[in-house]
Amino acid sequence: MSTRSKAHSYPVQLVDLVLIELSNWRWSWRSIVVVSALVPLFSMVGLSVYARDLGSEALHTVFSGSLVMSLMFGNLGNIQSHLVFMRFQGTLEYFATLPIHKHTLMLAIIIAFFLLSFPALLTLLIIGSALLEISLAPHPLLLLVIPLCVLPMSAVGALIGVSVRNPQEGGSLSVLTTFLLAGLGPVLFPAERLPGLLNHIGVINPAARAASALRQTLIGPRSEQIALDLTILFGFTLCIFYVVGKKLDWRAGHTL
């Protein structure tokens, strides 16, 4: 008697794929600890030295900006390098020969790396708020804000991962993009300290929008600005993932 049925449902496939992707902790946990927790923590401490003189608003910006940096390193950088590895080492081909959709695989990768980067984010949140003497007042909206901050970073990482011609190009582009996102808008530096042009660019910069949303839901006060932040983060994610879906090498002639 055959024990084989048709392909499993999406949720069943997703659980398997997330568990497979989580096995990446075996190679990535060291890099995640270093780049997602330690690097943002050191930069937070360094920037806070000057920010203390500028008042609490600046300190809050350094704090939320460092959290975004952690998300960028943990998700953008790692997803980029993972997808490049999958493309060049035959992993993507393996998955393409299974009865699964590539969107399920992509979602599994995002969830897995978010879960892997979450402890670093939490560590940074606790240690950072203690070091900078920031009183946290988390709002329930944070449950929506954190995924919406992670998704655009994952999307950018995925876009680089599916587009580059070799791993070296991927690594360079990932670092460049991280610094561009961190610099183009009020991410680590308060808006009033930036040139007007950077503040204009910052309106559509997902890192700036993520920092703003995190600041409002972790520290407060919240304003109508958060609706715009979340809308831009959601729209940006959709657009980038649409392009990723088109560009990802998969079964010949199929988009699913």
Place this chain on the structure above:
Amino acid sequence: MIVYDVQNLVKTYAGAAEPANKGISFQVRQGEIFGILGDNGAGKTTLIKQMVNLLASDSGEILLYGKSIAQDSLYLPSLVGYMPQESHALNQLTVGEALYYSAHLRGMTRRAAIDERNRLLKIWDMEDLRDHTSSRLSGGQRRLLRLAVATAASSKVLVLDEPTNDLDPQKRRLVWENLRRINRDRGTTIIFITHDALEAEKIIERVGILHQGELVVTGAPHILKRNLKNKLRLEIAFEPGRPPTLATDLVPRQLTATRWQLYLGQHQLGDVIAALDIDRLTDMKLSSATLEDLYFHYVDAV
């Protein structure tokens, strides 16, 4: 029943002067063991990748059980198990995990996938490696794991790219025995590429010979061998010194300093043996033409 119907496949890689495949057409029938032979760069892997829908053709079509593999994204993966030539997929999983997830993602229940994992570990002689991380396996062990992964959940068709490369003789024998058993017990259609023509001959039922992107011939080896003019292969070894003298105008090919090989017809055998300098003869082996001989015959004729 026709399993694979490959129709006039053409594929040219970007920047390449010559097509990798030049209008390849053939069929594979249900329950058949079909071997693809060819020299390096003949287009074997290109052909296989098109057959498992990982590579788009410039023109032509591939039907699987009568349905185009391009029609439905999930149609082919639900029927075909594929073993790539090289892959580092699932490198971070243990051997047991890789087998379990492959079986489960191909549609088995969790309980059945566990049983399947245990069965595969046993038949592929990998029980001791169950908890080893794949990345720490040797090249041969990794190849065996890829093969085991391809056979997980008993796909109706197996497409294998060089299943025995890097394997020691004992493991090669295990592979051929298991493939023969899978074919016999489950009626699985098996299509594979190999350079190991001598060993593959033990299980191949039909063969396709690729040369420079063209399918030179397809057919059952025993039928194709009828086309050979000289059906016998004689290998002779002499003490170092002069080359062997033959009674006929046959020209032997020197394999080593002391060993020669020649092909001859049955009617020539008596004369050749009679003319050999028996005192200097150290070894002699007479066999019928092999799949490898068939391969050289067709490739040299092009």
